[in-house]
Amino acid sequence: MIGWEDSANDSKGDLFRWTEDYLERTTYEISCPVIRDQALAPEGKTGIIISTLLDYSLVKRISEAGDYEHYKEFCTQKIINVLEQSLFPGIQELVLFSICATPLTIEKETFNSEGAITGWSFTNKIMPSENRFKKITNAVQTPIPDVYQCGQWTFSPSGLPVSIVTGKLAADQVKKNLK
Template sequence: MIIIGAGIAGLAAGCYAQMNGYRTKIFELHNQPGGLCTAWQRRGYTFDGCIHYLFGSGPGQPFYQLWQELGAIQGRQFVHHDQLTTPYQYWQRIYGRAIYNAEEIQESGILIDQLEQFYPGIKADIEFVDVATPLSYERYTGNWQGSSCGWLLNKQTMPLLITGLPKTLPGLHHFYQIGQWVEPGGSVPVVAMSGRNIIQQICHEDRKTFMTTIPQ
């Protein structure tokens, strides 16, 4: 089985393929695996490739078993932060006015205060703050109304969480698409589940029982 891309979806697919007896090779253009969950360093600073939503990953939540099967959370603890969300229309309305910058400063202050509760002393270590609003995401990524995950959930896209998008292309046999852009909703857990689901589908097509294991 050839997997193109060593992002979270590709890595998850490779893990589940191995669990089910498939031989795999993963090809990646970058010099390290992880896709958008990688980071780079410059002048002593580390920059994340993107924000990483891990909702639903704690004990008793939908994606907890997924991370257990992948051996990703053994010995680790999840810290849940309150999610700060503001409507696109609000930022669009105040754009270009003094209140826009004031709101950015206020939002960053709230977030830093929350981080300080979990990581005492982090406020003193912060040298520079840059705030991304929905307009920032729209400008740099082209995502509709600045959706941070690429998919903005609304009346049109919400049903796709259930029905999903096609994972195959006409005329290409044994070719499957996985990852961020074929899984409405986005986030790291959903992308990893995309890799799991496609191997489960392939097992079904091959009339094999889909198997999972939890590393100790």
């Protein structure tokens, strides 16, 4: 499948058509938190989170054209439709409500540039953080005495495991220095 920049002639219809095609072919991560914690939904109900990757610039362009709300509704309906046709026949009728978050939402909520879902981009020529696994203990150090850091910006490649590991390493450092 060609990228949206190559297939779209800047028209709204093209971008929506490309998105529709993409949502039919992409892979989805589906999670159901109520399986772990029943208190998250009323009895007999559940919630599912369906995620896929989408280019920030595409959503930004659509937003700048004033079509953001329409686009989110379009994507939501398309994704439900894909699930209806594949994994979950009948789901369409069961949906009570849905919420759609895009890379613009993540940017607004987290200030991560371009709505990135995790730390430093692999395309950085020089990584602004420690990136050697054998030296991961360096990741928690800062130039300020007695101040340690942890989380997705402190080591690359990042993600949940690195955030947890650096949190533990930083806590260990603090404990060690308190003795």
